[in-house]
Amino acid sequence: MEQILTISNLNKKYGKLHAVKDLSLVVTKGSVFGILGPNGSGKTTTLGIILSVINADSGNFSWFNEPNSKANRKKIGAILEQPIFYPYLTAEKNLQIFANIKNAPFSDIERVLKIVELYDRKNSKFRTYSYGMKQRLAIAAALLGNPEVLIFDEPTNGLDPRGIAEIRELILQISQQGITILLASHLLDEVQKVCSHVAVLKEGSALFVGKVDEVLNIADTIEVSSNNKELLSIALKENRQIIEINSDQEIFVIKLKEGFSSYDLNSYLISKGIVLTHLAMRKKSLENQFLELLTEAE
Amino acid sequence: MIKLLQIELQKFMSYKAFWLMLVFYAVLLAFMIFGIPGLIDYIAEKSGDPSKFRIFKAIVFNFPDIWQNITYVASSRYFIKIILGIIVIIIITNEYSFLTIRANIIAGFDRKDFLIAKVELILLLSLFSTLIIFLSGLYLGFTNSTSTSIAHVFGKMTFLLGYFIEISAFLLFCLLLGIIFKKTGITFIVLFVYFIIEPILEYKLSDKITPYLPLEAINNIIQTPNTSLIKIKTPDFNMDFQEAVSFVDVGVCTAYAIVFILLSYLVLKRRDI
Numbered sequence: 001m002e003q004i005l006t007i008s009n010l011n012k013k014y015g016k017l018h019a020v021k022d023l024s025l026v027v028t029k030g031s032v033f034g035i036l037g038p039n040g041s042g043k044t045t046t047l048g049i050i051l052s053v054i055n056a057d058s059g060n061f062s063w064f065n066e067p068n069s070k071a072n073r074k075k076i077g078a079i080l081e082q083p084i085f086y087p088y089l090t091a092e093k094n095l096q097i098f099a100n101i102k103n104a105p106f107s108d109i110e111r112v113l114k115i116v117e118l119y120d121r122k123n124s125k126f127r128t129y130s131y132g133m134k135q136r137l138a139i140a141a142a143l144l145g146n147p148e149v150l151i152f153d154e155p156t157n158g159l160d161p162r163g164i165a166e167i168r169e170l171i172l173q174i175s176q177q178g179i180t181i182l183l184a185s186h187l188l189d190e191v192q193k194v195c196s197h198v199a200v201l202k203e204g205s206a207l208f209v210g211k212v213d214e215v216l217n218i219a220d221t222i223e224v225s226s227n228n229k230e231l232l233s234i235a236l237k238e239n240r241q242i243i244e245i246n247s248d249q250e251i252f253v254i255k256l257k258e259g260f261s262s263y264d265l266n267s268y269l270i271s272k273g274i275v276l277t278h279l280a281m282r283k284k285s286l287e288n289q290f291l292e293l294l295t296e297a298e
Numbered sequence: 299m300i301k302l303l304q305i306e307l308q309k310f311m312s313y314k315a316f317w318l319m320l321v322f323y324a325v326l327l328a329f330m331i332f333g334i335p336g337l338i339d340y341i342a343e344k345s346g347d348p349s350k351f352r353i354f355k356a357i358v359f360n361f362p363d364i365w366q367n368i369t370y371v372a373s374s375r376y377f378i379k380i381i382l383g384i385i386v387i388i389i390i391t392n393e394y395s396f397l398t399i400r401a402n403i404i405a406g407f408d409r410k411d412f413l414i415a416k417v418e419l420i421l422l423l424s425l426f427s428t429l430i431i432f433l434s435g436l437y438l439g440f441t442n443s444t445s446t447s448i449a450h451v452f453g454k455m456t457f458l459l460g461y462f463i464e465i466s467a468f469l470l471f472c473l474l475l476g477i478i479f480k481k482t483g484i485t486f487i488v489l490f491v492y493f494i495i496e497p498i499l500e501y502k503l504s505d506k507i508t509p510y511l512p513l514e515a516i517n518n519i520i521q522t523p524n525t526s527l528i529k530i531k532t533p534d535f536n537m538d539f540q541e542a543v544s545f546v547d548v549g550v551c552t553a554y555a556i557v558f559i560l561l562s563y564l565v566l567k568r569r570d571i
Contacts, residue, residue: 103406
């Protein structure tokens with residue numbers, strides 16, 4: 001897989017605060033890579049470093065397997081923290097400036113304004129825009145010049161539910177065109193809905209890096225118990241549908257492989273002649289799992 | 299290079315405050331330059347002896363001395379060039395308060411591009427100011443001067459070049475302050491406090507050092523002109539007046555300009571944006 005971004009051993013300190021701690025990760029072409037972490041976990045600092053607005057204390061990063069350069073940045077569209085434009089200029093004039101910096105043709109401006117549905121308001125000054133419109137204009141600016149990579153930092157922050165849905169839909173559409181996407185968010189749900197890969201950040205270091213469905217194992221748990229605990233234990237260990245068994249005194253807490261349910265487990269145990277005294281499904285909220293990830297690392 | 303200036307100008311093309319201040323500056327400068335002859339006429343009329351003042355006017359606006367006289371007035375430290383300084387400070391600190399400097403870098407500028415674009419804008423502003431003085435000088439010279447031979451018209455025109463370097467260096471100083479202090483208000487305060495501090499330093503320090511203090515060095519290029527009037531009145535007045543722009547002064551001032559640019563670059567490069 002072609003590497004788009006490689007970060008190795010990145011460090012950044014603000015006084016005593018270690019904002020980014022020995023961070024390493026690789027983003028491959030075509031992936032939607034989520035950087036997930038609570039506020040203050042170093043997401044924006046990391047993005048700031050790879051976009052050259054923040055100087056790292058140590059470590060390095062490379063875009064497209066090349067040394068960092070402004071030419072590489074022109075192939076990246078990014079929104080960091082908040083939409084940034086000249087407030088006294090119209091949307092179109094703002095985009096002209098950024099098109100010029102990126103060496104993108106002015107003809108591209110109409111295209112990106114239409115994608116975010118702001119073409120009718122192109123002659124309005126930026127400061128007259130609502131927050132949702134500002135956010136959309138920022139996406140338009142990021143799309144200028146057909147970038148190979150898009151970076152979004154909390155793209156749905158401050159938007160109403162409809163706006164959130166629209167932005168997520170837009171991100172998915174963009175990723176289907178083969179553009180690599182880097183998305184920082186504190187919302188697990190958001191990362192899970194749009195990302196293929198994820199790095200979970202806590203206090204500046206990565207707890208987990210990998211595919212979303214691996215890292216954020218979404219399997220529900222099933223609790224079982226029986227009068228004959230030993231027999232149950234042997235039967236459970238033999239079952240290939242089970243990926244994890246934890247025993248809690250009288251009760252076994254089990255995780256099943258994807259596609260299997262408590263029905264399958266129960267049928268299996270009946271076939272083995274085991275009668276359960278307790279069978280319960282425990283659905284875990286995603287937020288709980290996320291919090292679990294964070295506390296496990298402590 | 300031209301692309302950078304073009305982008306820089308795009309930022310201000312529809313910025314009303316920028317144009318208002320620039321027009322205000324231009325009008326004030328022209329008003330000042332053209333106001334002097336009007337003022338002299340007025341005094342001449344009020345006084346009982348108008349001919350004496352007419353002579354004075356003819357001397358002040360005589361080619362080639364006119365170039366030194368009007369550049370001296372336009373470049374005086376605490377006066378009109380401050381308006382240009384304020385424009386530069388607003389331009390640079392706006393980029394910080396709107397965070398647009400960050401957007402510029404993310405879009406594909408490096409810090410050098412950002413700085414060069416600003417330096418180019420400053421040179422353009424200086425050129426604009428020099429041009430106003432040049433055109434006013436030509437007009438006033440031709441209407442008041444006794445001699446309009448080419449040698450006289452173009453003599454002492456090095457003062458215009460000196461003025462250009464001086465105003466550029468001053469504006470680069472303002473740019474540096476803006477880059478260091480980021481906030482418009484704070485930068486203004488620092489500039490004005492420094493306006494007060496430097497004369498105090500001059501008073502305390504030895505005469506050997508004082509010409510090399512930044513504002514003093516910048517201001518040194520065009521010194522108080524010796525209109526021939528003073529010579530006439532006091533033949534014994536044995537003090538060296540500036541007759542031509544000195545290469546040493548220009549060199550010191552240019553060196554300062556370069557130092558201001560390098561320091562600006564250093565601060566930009568080392569800081570997070």
